[in-house]
Amino acid sequence: MIKKVKIFSRKNDLTVKQVKEVLGCFKEITFETDFAEAYKDEFDSRLLADSRSQHPLMQEFVGALLGNSADIVIHPAKELPYPLNDELEVIALTDTLVSKNSGKLKETPFETHPLQGNLVVITKRNNEPLRKLFRKIDIRKNFGKVYLAGFGPGDPELMTIKTDRVLSEADIIFYDDLLDSSCLKKYSGEEIYVGKRKGKHSKNQDEINRILYEAALKGLKVVRLKGGDAMIFGRGGEEINYLRQRFIDVEVIPGVTSAIAAAAETLIPLTHRGVASSVAFCTGHPENKIRIPDADTLVYYMGASSLKIIAEKLMRNGLSGDTPTAVIRNASLPSQQVLTTTLKKIVTDNIVAESPSLIIVGDTIKVNNYVGELL
Structure with a gap:
């Protein structure tokens, strides 16, 4: 049974009050608390709205836990880095009356972080006694x-x-x-x-x-x-x-995913021995995001409005204009439509695709003599 717990936290007026409130839930435990000096309030204010920020003290806290100079760290939840160090885990997320009643938090001129006012209790991974101890104050058990x-x-x-x-x-x-x-x-x-x-x-x-x-x-x-x-x-x-x-x-x-469904519905394999040993799934829009990976079969999602642009890019990058291309709309639905053609014909015949359509490019389309058959 746990009798004594060493705690590390930061020396900030509000945080100190919050930590004391949390520890008051455990009358049977002796807590040895070490408060590190806090950083400037300007950093704290920025954190209220910026979920990507990380408090400078976190590195110090991680060192304390991994170096066994602290059993747990109690810290504002909004400042927790994500993802957390692999050797650590959060054993409790807490809410405190001190933070709820803080006038400072109510008067912020901007939208606060959703975890503003919450604290996390962090310890080394797989510490079951501490997990069990702090579970009673962990509000995550009420979450869906x-x-x-x-x-x-x-x-x-x-x-x-x-x-x-x-x-x-x-x-x-x-x-x-x-x-x-x-x-x-x-x-x-x-x-x-x-x-x-x-x-x-x-x-x-x-x-x-x-x-x-x-x-x-x-x-x-x-x-x-x-x-x-x-x-x-x-x-x-x-x-x-x-x-x-x-x-x-x-x-x-x-x-x-629709690429797999389209391949099954049209009987067009995405890989085939001796023809294609690799396949790449790509986005078909916006134009500046269209990539041409080094793969035997290319599948473009959400590319209906960019069909001609995709074909032109592929040919500029070395693919033959005769490369088989299939455009599948509403794969797996009764309204499914399939067009097989070539890159060159998409451009010269000004072929237009309706959304939502999937585009398959590669020689596997002609493996079973489908080119022209599904027009």
Whole structure:
């Protein structure tokens, strides 16, 4: 049983009061506290709105924990670096009456950091006795969980069993544009549309991040349902970072990405022995982001409006004008359309693609004699 704990924190009037309030929850423990000198208030003010900033004291705190001169560090949550050192972990996120009642925080002339007023308790990883001790003050146990789930390319039968299960258990579902919303009617959770198409965003990414966070703070089981796979041009990484920086538990459930679905539906292999041993997934917009990787098969997502630009770039970079190219619209849906052509014809015939379309470029398209057959 723990009798004594060595603490390291910073010597700031508000933080000292917050730490004392936290320690008051553990009457049976003797705490030995070391307060490091705080840095200037100008740095603290900047941190209120800037989640990318890192307090200079954090390096000192990390050294204290890894060097065993402190058992725990208690520090303002908004200043915690992300990701945290691999050898450390946060064992509690706390809220204090001192911070809630602070007039200084109420009078800030700008939007404060969402973790303003919270403290984190940090220790070396896998310290089970300290985890157990501080669990009673950890407000994270009241938070919900966010699932980033891939719906697949559009056909509901291509959705995974696990995604179906979490949808059936969800309190709230934030769903994307590229899926049939009628498929969600069988689920009891509240449905909120947050789809984005080129030039038409129901909500921008910052708003989506915020509403996911706010729903999780209420203790809800949240599903962020995305077309295709969340980790392939789905901005899943941005949402993960935003939520984890705010101590929200996130789980990713993979989905069938449209490149795989298009290959299956058209019977065009993305790799083929003796023809293509590599494949690259690329974004098809904006123009300055279009890349030409060194791969045998190239797949361009979201490239309908840039089809001619992509073809011209590929030919300028050495690909033959006769290189087979397939344009697949609405892969896996009854409205699917497939056009097979060549890079040169896209330019000379001024071929236009409708959104949403996927573009496959490479010799695997002609492996099964599909060029011209699917026009």
